Amino acid sequence: MKTNVYILCGGESVEHEVSLKSASAIINSLDRSKYNAYPIYITKEGVWCNLGLWNKKIEEPEELISESSDSIIGSMGKLLTCNYKEGERNIVIPALHGTKGEDGTIQGFLELMNIPYVGNEVLSSAVGMDKIVMHDLFERHNIPQTKYIPIKMHKWMEDEVETYSMVEKKLSYPLYVKPANLGSSVGINRVENREELEEAFKEAFLYDVKIVVEEEVIAREMQVSVIGNDHPKASLPGEFIMERPFFDYNAKYIDNKIIPVVPARLEPDVMDEVRKTAVKVFRALNCYGLARVDIFITDDNQIFVNEINTMPGFTPLSMTPVLWEATDGTTYSQLIEKLIELGFERYEQKKSILRTRCTK
Numbered sequence: 001m002k003t004n005v006y007i008l009c010g011g012e013s014v015e016h017e018v019s020l021k022s023a024s025a026i027i028n029s030l031d032r033s034k035y036n037a038y039p040i041y042i043t044k045e046g047v048w049c050n051l052g053l054w055n056k057k058i059e060e061p062e063e064l065i066s067e068s069s070d071s072i073i074g075s076m077g078k079l080l081t082c083n084y085k086e087g088e089r090n091i092v093i094p095a096l097h098g099t100k101g102e103d104g105t106i107q108g109f110l111e112l113m114n115i116p117y118v119g120n121e122v123l124s125s126a127v128g129m130d131k132i133v134m135h136d137l138f139e140r141h142n143i144p145q146t147k148y149i150p151i152k153m154h155k156w157m158e159d160e161v162e163t164y165s166m167v168e169k170k171l172s173y174p175l176y177v178k179p180a181n182l183g184s185s186v187g188i189n190r191v192e193n194r195e196e197l198e199e200a201f202k203e204a205f206l207y208d209v210k211i212v213v214e215e216e217v218i219a220r221e222m223q224v225s226v227i228g229n230d231h232p233k234a235s236l237p238g239e240f241i242m243e244r245p246f247f248d249y250n251a252k253y254i255d256n257k258i259i260p261v262v263p264a265r266l267e268p269d270v271m272d273e274v275r276k277t278a279v280k281v282f283r284a285l286n287c288y289g290l291a292r293v294d295i296f297i298t299d300d301n302q303i304f305v306n307e308i309n310t311m312p313g314f315t316p317l318s319m320t321p322v323l324w325e326a327t328d329g330t331t332y333s334q335l336i337e338k339l340i341e342l343g344f345e346r347y348e349q350k351k352s353i354l355r356t357r358c359t360k
């Protein structure tokens with residue numbers, strides 16, 4: 001029997017378009033002798049559109065865009081009652097990034113439905129999305145990172161000047177100001193003085209009620225993919241060379257000004273250390289399936305973990321597939337198959353756990 005793969009894409013996040021690119025590549029890669037592909041497009045308003053069984057090749061990611069006059073709840077209910085093939089081998093790939101895709105909400109929904117899915121679960125997704133909780137957990141696990149301060153909006157509003165002074169007392173410029181929960185560098189600013197700090201606070205608080213301020217790390221940026229459940233493995237690291245001062249939204253998605261170098265130019269022992277650190281991060285966050293760990297390496301080879309992405313980009317040019325190809329020759333479609341199998345493996349493992357008290 002073929003496995004039914006439901007690919008969720010689009011969604012309410014700022015990374016809607018990236019998600020469509022990831023999903024198109026995933027759909028195109030699925031071996032149709034083994035899998036039925038059912039893309040589900042989620043509009044920017046959150047309405048689920050069933051695109052049915054999909055057999056043709058996607059040339060442009062926009063082909064996945066659809067419309068519906070349904071309500072959010074109506075659209076989800078219909079989809080699940082009409083199109084989910086009860087009793088067959090089913091799995092969902094949430095090819096969604098950012099808010100309501102990578103933050104544990106969709107994962108919680110799938111848990112409630114008792115549907116197997118690819119990738120991280122509620123806990124790791126939620127923690128990975130919240131830069132403050134993530135930093136705190138890194139600290140607890142002695143994972144090297146830059147100095148940071150979390151700030152709540154109400155504290156800032158109570159006394160703005162005092163908040164800026166506190167930041168300046170504890171950290172040294174240049175600083176990065178970031179909303180706690182977002183992605184794609186939206187709302188993030190690099191600042192060098194009080195005036196810029198004030199502006200950056202105002203902008204970051206547009207996007208969240210808590211923000212994080214970090215000291216700048218002057219370093220090269222590496223990415224490592226980690227894949228597995230109980231025995232996660234790290235890929236070779238890749239690095240980016242860029243012309244901009246930091247990976248802002250334009251650099252990431254518009255200008256194509258970031259040049260990937262795989263594997264990263266590192267001494268073998270540093271390379272090993274980077275890979276070990278990535279696995280440590282994966283375990284610290286209780287990850288399952290996959291994650292991409294972003295790491296800074298200074299010129300004197302110090303490691304600082306920047307962040308973890310629990311549903312990294314999956315276009316053919318995204319680091320995750322590129323890194324695995326370079327590490328052990330895994331092709332894009334083999335990688336997707338592996339992630340599907342890991343999703344089923346974890347589902348079976350969870351199914352075997354008792355939910356009620358053992359009376360023996």
Ligand SMILES: Nc1ncnc2c1ncn2[C@@H]1O[C@H](COP(=O)(O)OP(=O)(O)O)[C@@H](O)[C@H]1O
Pocket residue numbers: 146176178182183184185186188214215216217218221245246247248294306307
């Ligand atoms: N503390 C820092 N020091 C140096 N550069 C940073 C720092 N924080 C962020 N950056 C730069 O900003 C980019 C985006 O920040 P990041 O925290 O990764 O946000 P996002 O979750 O939106 O990807 C990073 O890729 C890096 O180029």
Ligand SMILES: [Mg+2]
Pocket residue numbers: 294307
């Ligand atoms: Mg990042």
